[in-house]
Amino acid sequence: MSAATQLYLATLGTYICVNVIASWALDLQFGVTGVLNFCFIIFQSAGAYTAAVLSLGPASTSSGFQQYIVGLHLPFPVPILGAMVVGGVLAGVVGLISLRRLRSDYQAMVMLVVSVIATTVVSAQVGLFNGPAGISLVTNPMVSLIHASRQTQIWVFVAFCVACMIVVGFIMYALVYSPYGRVLRAVRENDRAIEALGRNANRHRMQVFIIGGVLAGLSGALLVEFIGAWAPNGWFYPETFVFFTAVIVGGRGSLLGVAIGAAVVGVGVQQAVEYLPITLNPSVIASLEWIITGALTLTFLWIRPQGMFPERRRRFPVPGRAAPPDFSEELSPVREAFDV
């Protein structure tokens, strides 16, 4: 394989891992617990910026090329761990503002507004993360530990991303298919009922908000260490919508489905548009990606709102009694799949 092909495949691999981790994080919030997190992208972005400024040396060494805060030049796992912490803390703060007492439709609104505030502030305050131009030339602290050819280094990092994805997959599995996961689904289905049973619905929403923030931070850190750059253009508020589409197309609440949805929507659509047999203006290509993403959402919500791989409905027979009757035929499939 030529070096270019290898780089292409490695890039695809990293993007898929990053998108899968991020979509799982959103699925935990939106798919499993029913929290409409419209500012999801800012947690990924916070992770990316944190990892970048922890990996880079002090801004003064860049000879005026770019300016940013911190610049600690920390060794391998620290920038990624730092990104996860910052993602989680930011999620905690946003969650405290939006989840605690707002009406549910205002929650989504406030999160949109928070997302716009974040982009505006980062773009306007050039001293923070180099403003609209964004941070670039981020060195990958993991790769610099390995004394090997550039090719090998890249593949080691891809392997690390895959390992991260597998670990996150196990954590998600443990969370979603446990008694804790049942409470989360109950919060989604009927938060009053679960409160009547003595669980605090808001506390569970807050918890998944923070867990999702940590995972989003991880995904951003992995991505920025690989591509080496991060700018406000890449995380305008509609970007969150790509992950929503991935979750809806894959199947809300289904781990395998969301992983496939993330690969198809986050990476596949873009690749498909790039390989169109007609030559298009670059800006038209970007527009076409958005149009396809939007159309995918509408199509799935109309034809198959439960996604490609629907969440399995579980029934729990009460000991000593007959199995509960099966009402699933009588419920409208749309209502059942999309009743947040």
Added chain:
Amino acid sequence: MSEFASAIGFGIVTAAILAVSSVGFTLQFSVTNVFNLSYGSVMTATGFIAYGLNNAGLNIWSSMAIAALGGGVISVLMNWLIFSRFIRHGLSRFGMVIVTIATGLICDNTIQAVVGPSFYSYNVPLERVHDIGGMLLTTQELIVIAIAIVLMTLTHVGLKYTRLGTAMRGLSVNSSLARASGVPTRRVVAAAWFASGVMAGIGAVALFLDTGAFGATTGSSFLIIVIAAAVLGGVGSAEGAVVGALVVGISTEIAAAYWNAELKNVVAFLILIVVLLVRPQGIFSQLSSERTAVG
């Protein structure tokens, strides 16, 4: 002092534009309960219709009027082709939010694919500047303020004293009771979408006149500020939207004059978040949160 007066002047112009746009947004929301995040795309589309007419030689105010009617038609079509079908398909309110975002993205990017990434501006003659108590306003800005006042009065009177307005208010309070009392729901809903599209159109042309240049995403960027004004007043309340527009418009322009022009909208957003924390239903709203969408 004159700096303050001129900031207030700019604030009132911004508030006039915002008031028209957010009353359109909130009127449609209160009748149909669809949180329409594609409203910004309707604004952009009408802005470009007006651009086409203006380029063809029509003056800007006639272009605005025709484009506004076009906005009403686009808005009704969007509801008829997409939103109402999804509602009758049984999608929940939160599913509808995602549907409107998807629709907005499709519209914005279709416009972007056609007009490209460049910016456009209307062809308007140079205006005389009037000094009104230190506020420096052009004739054009005075006309925008006048249009806003007329539209707000019409909305208020229309909602309060006409049969259609009564039907709209009835639908917004209790849609099933309104339907049971013989309100022709679909026609009233269509009227609400039409009115909202018209206001989107007028707001858009006024906005694009004010900002000078506009592109395929200008409407959707402005939408967040429109929503901030609407939510600040209380979503679903027309008077609230006016108050919200004044608060947002004047505070952003004062922030731009005295603090940082790039961060002026952040001030409005922070005010919104603080108000929502203190009074989660907005300043004026009396809507319950358990309503379902009507299409």
